[in-house]
Amino acid sequence: MTHTIAAKEDHVDVLIVGAGPAGLMLANWLSRFDIKTRIVDKRGSKIFNGQADGLQCRTLEIFDSFDFGHRAWREANHMVEICLWNPDDNGQLSRYDRIPDTIPGISRFQQVVLHQGRIERFFLDSIKEHSDIAVERGVLPIAFDFDEAKVGDFEDYPISVTLRTLSGEESTPEQRQQHQKSADGQQTAIADGLFRSNLVADNTEDLIKSIEATSNANQEEHIKAKFMVGCDGAHSWVRQQCGFSLEGDSTDYVWGVLDIVPITDFPDIRHRCAIHSANAGSVMVIPRENKLVRLYIQLQATEYQKKGGKADRSWITPKIILQSAQRILHPYKLDYAYCDWWTAYQIGQRVGNHFSLRDRVFLAGDAVHTHSPKAGQGMNVSMQDTYNLGWKLAHVVKGLSDPTILSTYESERRDIAQKLIAFDHRFSRLFSGRPTKDIMDEEGVNMEEFKKAFEKGNEFASGIAVNYDASVLVAKEDETAAQSNDNDILGTQERRAISKPQLATKIDIGKRIPSFKVLNHADARPWHLQELLKSNGRWRMIVFPGRLTDIQNMQRYKSLGKSLGAPDSFLRRFTPPGKPIDSVIEVLTVHSGPRTSIELLNLPEPFHPHHGDMGWDYWKVYSDEESYHEGHGQAYANYGIDPSRGASVIIRPDQYVSWVGEVDDYGQMAHFFAGFMKEKEDDKPEIRKSVQ
């Protein structure tokens, strides 16, 4: 590729390609650090309606850790109950059963739906509040070069990318209006969502060609980057540059999607419903915000034609989809006057063969996994990819961590992608199949089996089940650890810390820490534990010293305090000079009460550090006891920690549990952090040298 005009140049720590949910999550994470980040998207504007809409419990927890969970929670429609409908013995469509949507107790949030445009808005507002990172729209990467010689030096820039700014016309995807006759005979304009469905060939190549063909070429810029992350969708340009591919298959099922304000006598239209008709196919009902309901409607083969395995989109219209829904819902009536958005898709289930090029270029979201949208997983898993990656990138760029932690991105997230595809495969088959006619019907889908699969699937679909394997970041003994020879991920045996999971029997190492209410020792205010674990890049060590009125417990706690407060403690060694002592590893305490028998300022100083002009820190010590106004969190019981012995728990910056051990096992704690954290020799404060 030749460049004929002198172009601007820039050096960045991280270049993000694609400003959908995965790209925005990453930019948002990086906005919490002082890191040079740019994010580009070839589209000229953000999403305004339609698209993905389901938010897992886990996604809401993550949003909350970035301080905008409440915005999603307030605006979204909450899905509480699932109703299963199928033909009764007389062939009449009837309600088979009701089950809770989110498994009770699994999270402090429940699954909700809110359209992608609002999610993107929350990210953009959050990014703006914390940084000067701005999404550059209508900007297309057109050339890529990777300098292998520079891969080993993480201060250097092995990635070169040329960006070109598109004209407004080029960056606006084709978006036609459909005029649909509504119930009262009026013409209604409907946004056609097909341009972003996977039935439409991606237009990146077309855009590049269109630029090359144009004599009126727009501005070009050469970027040198330490890292690049491709969040650029199923047809990822970044993935193509790396030479990686998606592996898997398409299914034969074609589905239509309508976002409408329904006019219907179907009684469960505000519940999430899985409806299997006898012979006309299936409908999934997803009630949404603003009185909207999304319908996923299975289309009959007669309603579209195929060309080489792909459906011919020209046959599919909102009218065709609605008619299909009407047949499935018979004898209930369904119509609409207002349609917000519609699309159609064919299920493809694929996973990327690689998620990273030499731990310098990474792929996330649809660029490495595509599947059915019906279970509401896609946007969630995509955002959680970059939520996993963001802090690791930041810690390496900031020089806090060894670059080897970057290898855990692929090992952790590719595993999730594969589980997602397996889940989707199972779920789609059950949902797309016709119901059994009788007990002799072996081809059909048995409703009881479907119900059980749905219930089981709900745990996966909550996002809470994610359980990362052993690595330098996850100190557990599991099959992966026993079998793997991958020292990049696991670290050598000498480097790995050892957990004692029996000290916290209900905390799973590798999973996100569950949340229960505890009281701030200093002011008795109840907090959900997760609210204390904001996504600001800090590691946390939560010390559960048990009952501090027990002498032995207090001794262990004081012993730990002494070690942590020592001039050469790992707290001090891994905290850059001049930074607050809690800025890299924050130490929190949850004792088992009663808080009125202990004075905060009598506890060792590392547990409530003094911040000079800002006085003592009153936000580090908590108590597991009943609040005046919000009940009792029963944290010790719910974590499976014995108040007479206690435990310490190390939590990653993304809230996943790394290590569980004795309250005062300072040695293993130090060993764990030393496995991947970097201590800059030249930055060591004098005080440490004098002690060593």
Added chain:
Amino acid sequence: MTHTIAAKEDHVDVLIVGAGPAGLMLANWLSRFDIKTRIVDKRGSKIFNGQADGLQCRTLEIFDSFDFGHRAWREANHMVEICLWNPDDNGQLSRYDRIPDTIPGISRFQQVVLHQGRIERFFLDSIKEHSDIAVERGVLPIAFDFDEAKVGDFEDYPISVTLRTLSGEESTPEQRQQHQKSADGQQTAIADGLFRSNLVADNTEDLIKSIEATSNANQEEHIKAKFMVGCDGAHSWVRQQCGFSLEGDSTDYVWGVLDIVPITDFPDIRHRCAIHSANAGSVMVIPRENKLVRLYIQLQATEYQKKGGKADRSWITPKIILQSAQRILHPYKLDYAYCDWWTAYQIGQRVGNHFSLRDRVFLAGDAVHTHSPKAGQGMNVSMQDTYNLGWKLAHVVKGLSDPTILSTYESERRDIAQKLIAFDHRFSRLFSGRPTKDIMDEEGVNMEEFKKAFEKGNEFASGIAVNYDASVLVAKEDETAAQSNDNDILGTQERRAISKPQLATKIDIGKRIPSFKVLNHADARPWHLQELLKSNGRWRMIVFPGRLTDIQNMQRYKSLGKSLGAPDSFLRRFTPPGKPIDSVIEVLTVHSGPRTSIELLNLPEPFHPHHGDMGWDYWKVYSDEESYHEGHGQAYANYGIDPSRGASVIIRPDQYVSWVGEVDDYGQMAHFFAGFMKEKEDDKPEIRKSVQ
């Protein structure tokens, strides 16, 4: 007063003078209606720090009804526990007791603190979102005329006001910087709050004179208004124009206020504390947001000099206030490096003799009640004044209600102001007094008495205890109703509806309706009942039909549905033609479950109206049963309603209970609304004429 230049003219429905919390609450209320409103404030900018900061439970409920309660709740510091300190038997300051701050169970919110600048911000954002009303700052009313001849015609404009725009210099109150030496010897600039404390003479007259003296006079405008509301503070210009006065006294106590980030070893600095020293006076500790703590510190007479009963402010500095606090807190240490704001005040306890001039000009907030700030009541009661007034004004302007409802503003709010002063008097005396030395010490304050007064005061201080007397808007038999001859407020006996309070034994007619969780029938989502009662100007009738599986209950419910659905029902008669049937009186149902035994669409149509193109209304019917994820609200038990009989409850647009009666007592419901609601003859739809 003469006007030498041709001035602009405008006609408005409501002119609000003063854009503090009371004025902003009113503008915010009116932003929900299509009413011509202007709001002016002589100050050139909003408040940025300091000032009032306590938010009652009730205020948070009101904020939530305007959709910004969560903003205050998230940003504020939550006060959970009160610690009482006094000298022990050895004269050593010690913790006497702890009590919950907000009485558990009284509200779904607890008392919080957040500075006035943020509250004003929430109002401004909310007003902007719902209207084009904009606060006009640096605008001073300089002339007033009232045309008695026009008082009777509520379509006419009896009020004339001349407004003058100030220059930037004029509208910026004198605000000096204090440079205070901090703990580490650095100079710190401190905003001087004195210019707004009540020790400083109000500068309105000065500003008017300064304008008159200026040849360079700025723009002038003549306003004709139907209504005017003075929210212009303790030195209210509007009150002066009406010839009304504040009645009451000043006390001798002088208090200093510091907003600081404390550096201290006092253990309860993050609790609300009432600290009585043996001989050095009292301190109230109010922990705040952003690590700030507000200290109310009693100053010794030696620390200021008096001139004619008023303290001489020139003697009071942050240093003097701090030293006073240090003496009271001895032997604990207290210092600060950062002071956000400070002021000093002398307690004045006064109530306005009139709250209204012919129900055309109204006074609210500090213009009609002044008192001590320590109990955190002032801003709350002020905002609740205009929350009481706003919907009444709007309903009269819109022609929905008879103007007689305006008389209830003074009867309801002057009573509250008097109770507030009585509370403040009691509270201040106990707080300002020195503690008893022994049981023979009759002049001192006994700590057990103080604690009990504090606990009792907390109910008042929550704002939940407000209980409006009988009137056309509150259908109850109480002493006021029995003794009063004021037909303007009560209506004639024929006009008043009769309640049956025994049908809902835990709902107090005249108080705001308590809130418990109920489930939406259509989607099983739990809602706090109050969340359904948004401040949008609607009256609500909540029907509690009991168990709808009981035939008798269902019959009563259907009977009511039939009456409500009739072409001449009061729902239709009081709803302007062309408006949605729920836009003036919204009918909600809370049945006692189980929801799975009833299909929503089988219930009578008035309980889930059909909105044409938007389909059925799925947000009107709720059930009192256990949710999957958020427990059981037990609404029937908590409201004292028998599920085998039920009740209907009429709620005012401000969430206060008007009437309780039989589920199907359509006659009394119609009678209640007919007592004050207006049916425009010329607006009657054809359908009603044909029926009559």
